[in-house]
Amino acid sequence: MGTVSNNKENNNMNSGREGIRGWLNPTRYGWERVSYWLQRLTGLFLLVYFVGHVYETSSLTNGVDAWNSMLELTQTIGGHIFLILVIGTSTFHTVNGIRLIFTESGKGLGKPGRPDYPYNPSSLNYTQKSGIWIALLLACIAMLYGGMVLFGEGG
Amino acid sequence: MSNEENKKVQLKVYRTNYNKDDSSHYDKFEVPVKRWTTVLDALLHVKSYSDSSVGIRYSCRMASCGSCGMKINGKPSLACYTKISELKDDVIVCEPLPNFPRIRDLVSDFSQFFSHHKNMKPFIQNDKVSVDIDDKSDLVEFEQTHEDVDKYLQFSYCIRCGLCYSACPTVATDPKFPGPQALSQAYRYEADGRDNSKKTRFNIIDERHGIWRCHFAGSCSVVCPKGVDPALGIQLLKGHMLGLSKNNKKISTLRTKNNE
Structure with a gap:
């Protein structure tokens, strides 16, 4: 028998609640949990983008020079990569969001029935998984196209 | 004896007693396993032959009572329903269920x-x-x-x-x-x-x-x-x-x- 001590335990652990760590790790629970995790991350990223976008466009009120210097930020390599991420996250968030609208209205989940071993939950069926894969695929295609436009000739 | 009969795994069991303000740690035990050994069987082996103070809750041993839920190798599972051979790992980590207040070792408050x-x-x-x-x-x-x-x-x-x-x-x-x-x-x-x-x-x-x-x-x-x-x-x-x-x-x- 051996012992590995961990004295960093604090009183919060007594509640056993995982807190934000509970959703930060998307592994172990399948594609639906990955989709849940990505939907949140992309949502947060788009929120940051939205705030930045409002700040960027509001620079117009300071005159054309201020606007042009703000636009120059998006013409850098870092700016292009950021915009490609915006394209990818908005595509995934939209497509997966449409899937979730149907799912959370009880559509495409199958019907309740008598469960038989090995218990494959009907709510985690291939319709749902396909929806997630399609959202990921479309996000990749959109990012690829965006990259070609931004980094291509005249980009 | 075949290799299967000699097989042993390491069981890492989360230990703490919040009523005594103990700091948490993992105790390691070597447990002999067979193809059909469940995590609950292994924990009961530990209680019988290594450390009787390990705190677990169980009853029916057949996935009917729902008492022996715990986090096994990072995933919430019933100890009586999880065969060690199916985990395909030589180290089995047993922790109390997340999101439940903890009482002692693997026992949580429902x-x-x-x-x-x-x-x-x-x-x-x-x-x-x-x-x-x-x-x-x-x-x-x-x-x-x-x-x-x-x-x-x-x-x-x-x-x-x-x-x-x-x-x-x-x-x-x-x-x-x-x-x-x-x-x-x-x-x-x-x-x-x-x-x-x-x-x-x-x-x-x-x-x-x-x-x-x-x-x-x-x-x-x-x-x-x-x-x-x-x-x-x-x-x-x-x-x-x-x-x-x-x-x-x-x-x-x-x-x-x-x-x-």
Whole structure:
């Protein structure tokens, strides 16, 4: 028998609640949990983008020079990569969001029935998984196209 | 003796006693395993031959009572239902269920979980039937078809083991959220033709920390050991509440001894 001590335990652990760590790790629970995790991350990223976008466009009120210097930020390599991420996250968030609208209205989940071993939950069926894969695929295609436009000739 | 008979795995068991303000640590034990050895068998072997003070809760040993839920190699599982050979790992880590207050070692407190379950009024409510029966001739029964039963039977198989509650990412951050178990039970009675108290339960779950906090991560259905599929019940219930999906619920016909 051996012992590995961990004295960093604090009183919060007594509640056993995982807190934000509970959703930060998307592994172990399948594609639906990955989709849940990505939907949140992309949502947060788009929120940051939205705030930045409002700040960027509001620079117009300071005159054309201020606007042009703000636009120059998006013409850098870092700016292009950021915009490609915006394209990818908005595509995934939209497509997966449409899937979730149907799912959370009880559509495409199958019907309740008598469960038989090995218990494959009907709510985690291939319709749902396909929806997630399609959202990921479309996000990749959109990012690829965006990259070609931004980094291509005249980009 | 074959290699299989000599096989041993290392069991890492989370140890602490919050009542004594002990710091947590993992104790390691070598346990002999066979193809059919479950994690519960291994823990009982530890209690018998290595350290009798390891705290675990168990009862039926056949996935019926829901007592031995714990986090096994990072995933909420029933110890009696998880074969070590299926984990395909030489180190088995046993920890208490996440999202439950911890008492000692692998034993967690289910009070809040049961309280959420109780809040859903998990029993048939029908205002057409009196609960005060003085005369045996007043006894009634409901008639249901097999199709009527299939609508809720799956959800009535819940053994309240708490695995879905510990896997839910919303429960992890919101203690007031009823959790997948309680919400799927709300659907179980909503779908049951004998029950006609839809409005009462809708009022309970349609609030700030209620059903709308579920965003379909599906983890509850992944870990459920009885095929209850709580995620399905919750999404169907949302659809009914929004009026976007039909329930086609027929309140069952009452049959009394007098009108037989």
